[in-house]
Amino acid sequence: MKTISIKEQLKSYFLFAALILSLVFTTVNVNAQTKTAAPQIKNVVLVHGAFADGSGWQGLYQILTKKGYNVTIVQNPLSSLADDVAATNLALDKQDGPTILVGHSWGGTVITEAGNHPKVAALVYVAALQPDNGENSIQWLQTAPPAPENGVLAPDDKGIAYYDKAKFHAGFAGDLSKEQADFMYASQGAFHAQGFGTPITKAAWRDKPSYGIVATEDKSITPDIQRAMYKRSNTKITEIKGSHVVFISQPEAVSKVIIAASKKL
Incomplete structure (x- = not known):
């Protein structure tokens, strides 16, 4: 050996x-x-609200795409809650993986229903409505007196609601230039008011992480209504000084909330 x-x-x-x-x-x-390195969700779908269209998301789109996000903007027909949910689901079907679903104003009601799509990983509400099962949007809009600047008009003989042109700048987009507000007014979709009275059948925020932005200078959905909805649902709240279209006037601040949601912070 x-x-x-x-x-x-x-x-x-x-x-x-x-x-x-x-x-x-x-x-x-x-x-x-x-x-420490949780996978980052790269897909973002943006859903506009009433008295608006998808063009308002341009600034936020540019910020997010430069950071590597795949951003899709839904053009809601605004003809009914079901139609807007269908348009959002069509965009979600095309995503290649987990997605952050973002809704502004009436778009919050839309994502509350459409957020049940299996590809939706989290919801972001931007100065948005957030009803629960069996609730509709108008119920929440009536929980506080409207601001004097609010210019939502009663539906016309076709059932379409418009925003008073004389109040649109101050009531909808007070921190934008008059030129920007004029363009938004001219490009808004025709919103069928029946959507405000349609109840939610299944609120996605009950099952998925939710983030809510309170626009502290909002004259269309008063900040106290936003806070009450978000608090009720245990939504993670971020307050940003801005008008109802805070995503246009403060896109960097809004993008940070979406990015946080994508990282599951």
Whole structure:
């Protein structure tokens, strides 16, 4: 039998110990990375509200796409809650994985229903309505007196509601220029008022993480209504100084909330 010297035995021992330590540290590092580097959701679908169209999302779209997000903007027909949900679901069907669904104003009601889509990972409400099962939008709009600047008019003989042109700038987009507000007024969709009275059948925020932005200078959906809805649903709240169209006037601040939702912070 070959005799192994003490020196050779020690050398083998230290090589073995070094190998074991290397494997231990590699395992620790992999586990640490797994815990700290949660996968980031790259798909974002944006849903506009009443008295608006998808063009208002342009600034937010540019910020998010520059950060690597795949952004899709829904053009709601605004003919009914069911039709708007169908348009949103069509956009969600085309996503290649988990998606953050964002709704502004009436769009909040839309994402509350459409958010049940299996690809929706989280919901972001931007100065938005957030009804519960069996509730409709008008119930919440009536829980506080409207601001004097609010210019939502009664439906016409076709059942379509418009925003008073004389009040649109102050009531809808008070922190934008008059030129921007004039363009928004000219490009708004025809909103069929029946949508406000249609109840939610299944509120997605009951099952999925939700983030809510309160626009503190909002004259169309008063901030107290926003706070009450978000508090009731345990939505993570961020307050941003801005008008009802805070996503246009403060796109960087709004983008941070969407990015946080995508990282599941």
